[in-house]
Amino acid sequence: MKTLGVGIIGLGIGRAHAAAFAANRHCELRVLCDFSAEKLQEAATAFPAARLTDDARSVLDDPAVDIVVVASHDDDHHRQVVAALEGGKHVLAEKPLCLHEAEARDIYAMLAKHPGLRLTSNLSLRTCPRFAVVRDRVRSGSMGQLYSMDGEYLWGRKHKLTNGWRTDMPFYSIIHGAAVHMVDLIMWIRGDRPVEVHAWGNRICTQDSALRANDFAVLTMRFDDGCIARVAANGGCVHPHFHALTVFGTDMTFRHTPGGAEWVMRRNGEEEAVPCTEAYPAREERPLLVDSFVQAIVAPGSPMLVGEADVFDVMSVCYAAEESMRTGRATTIRYFD
Known part of the structure; x- marks a missing residue:
C-alpha cells in the first residue's frame, strides 16, 4: 500500500x-x-x-x-x-x-x-471519552427527551486575542474560532442540526487592545423538536481553559464543570448525583481524528470521526450566527445540502 x-x-x-x-x-x-x-x-x-x-x-x-x-x-x-x-x-x-x-x-x-x-477539520472534542458517553446516553434515550443544552468555551487565553495575528486580520470571529467547538459538540451529541440561531457579542474584555473583533459571543439555537441550546465563546475570561457542558433531559441531567462531572437522576422519588469518571480532556485521544481521516483515505468507505458534511454543517451554523449578530435578528440556517 x-x-x-x-x-x-x-x-x-x-x-x-x-x-x-x-x-x-x-x-x-x-x-x-x-x-x-x-x-x-x-x-x-x-x-x-x-x-x-x-x-x-x-x-x-x-x-x-x-x-x-x-x-x-x-x-x-x-x-x-x-x-x-x-x-x-x-x-x-x-x-x-x-x-x-x-x-x-x-x-x-x-x-x-x-x-x-477527503476533507476534515479539527473538531477535537469528539475524541473526548467523557463527551462520547454523553452522546451514547442521549442516543439510547436513557436521558429522556432533551429540552435544553448549555455549552461554554472558556478560552482563558486573552493574550492570544490581544497579541498576535488575530489583531491584524480585517475580520476575526470568536464564533468561528471558539464557539465552533461547542456548536459541533452539541450537534454531534444530538445527531441533528438546529434550524435557527440568534447571536449577540461584545468586546468588553479586550476594549483597550488592538483587537477589532468581539471577544465574547453567545448563541441560542433552536432545534426542530423544540430543544434550545445555548453556546458561549468566552475569549477574554479570567479562567482556566475549559469546555463546560450541561445537558437537560426529562429523565436525567448531565453536568460537566471545572469542579467535576456528574449525572443527576431520580431514584425512589429523590435526586441522586452519580460521578461521571470518563476522561477529560483526554488529549492523548486526539490523534483518533487524524487516524480516522487517514483510514477513510486508504480504505474508501470507512467512516470519519469528522466527515465533510459535519464540517459544512457546523460552519453553516457559525455563518448564520455571524449574520444574526450583524442584523440583530434570529437567522434561519442555510445548510449546503
Missing part, C-alpha cells in the same frame, strides 16, 4: 498534527512549513526527515504530498484549502474551515469536482 505523503502549513497547532501523522503507519511527513525560524528549527529536531520551508505554495505544489494540513492563520484557509483540492490533495483544515459562507461554497464546489478527495 502506498505511503501517504503529508505536508503541514503552520506549526502552531500544526505541530500536534505533525506528531499524529508521524505516528500513523500509513503516513510520512514530507514537508513542514512556517514563517517562524524558531518553529522550523524545533521541527527539524523533532522530524528530521521532513523538508522545511517558509513558503506555503511549495507545500501545495509538491507532488510528493498527498495530504495537506492547513493550520495557518484563519484568513489564509480558503485560498490554501482550494489550492490543495485543485492539486488533488486530501485536506485536514484547522477550524474554522474558512471565514465566509461564499468561501465555503467554493470549497464545497471543489469537492464536488473531486469526489475521491
Whole structure:
C-alpha cells in the first residue's frame, strides 16, 4: 500500500498534527512549513526527515504530498484549502474551515469536482471519552427527551486575542474560532442540526487592545423538536481553559464543570448525583481524528470521526450566527445540502 505523503502549513497547532501523522503507519511527513525560524528549527529536531520551508505554495505544489494540513492563520484557509483540492490533495483544515459562507461554497464546489478527495477539520472534542458517553446516553434515550443544552468555551487565553495575528486580520470571529467547538459538540451529541440561531457579542474584555473583533459571543439555537441550546465563546475570561457542558433531559441531567462531572437522576422519588469518571480532556485521544481521516483515505468507505458534511454543517451554523449578530435578528440556517 502506498505511503501517504503529508505536508503541514503552520506549526502552531500544526505541530500536534505533525506528531499524529508521524505516528500513523500509513503516513510520512514530507514537508513542514512556517514563517517562524524558531518553529522550523524545533521541527527539524523533532522530524528530521521532513523538508522545511517558509513558503506555503511549495507545500501545495509538491507532488510528493498527498495530504495537506492547513493550520495557518484563519484568513489564509480558503485560498490554501482550494489550492490543495485543485492539486488533488486530501485536506485536514484547522477550524474554522474558512471565514465566509461564499468561501465555503467554493470549497464545497471543489469537492464536488473531486469526489475521491477527503476533507476534515479539527473538531477535537469528539475524541473526548467523557463527551462520547454523553452522546451514547442521549442516543439510547436513557436521558429522556432533551429540552435544553448549555455549552461554554472558556478560552482563558486573552493574550492570544490581544497579541498576535488575530489583531491584524480585517475580520476575526470568536464564533468561528471558539464557539465552533461547542456548536459541533452539541450537534454531534444530538445527531441533528438546529434550524435557527440568534447571536449577540461584545468586546468588553479586550476594549483597550488592538483587537477589532468581539471577544465574547453567545448563541441560542433552536432545534426542530423544540430543544434550545445555548453556546458561549468566552475569549477574554479570567479562567482556566475549559469546555463546560450541561445537558437537560426529562429523565436525567448531565453536568460537566471545572469542579467535576456528574449525572443527576431520580431514584425512589429523590435526586441522586452519580460521578461521571470518563476522561477529560483526554488529549492523548486526539490523534483518533487524524487516524480516522487517514483510514477513510486508504480504505474508501470507512467512516470519519469528522466527515465533510459535519464540517459544512457546523460552519453553516457559525455563518448564520455571524449574520444574526450583524442584523440583530434570529437567522434561519442555510445548510449546503
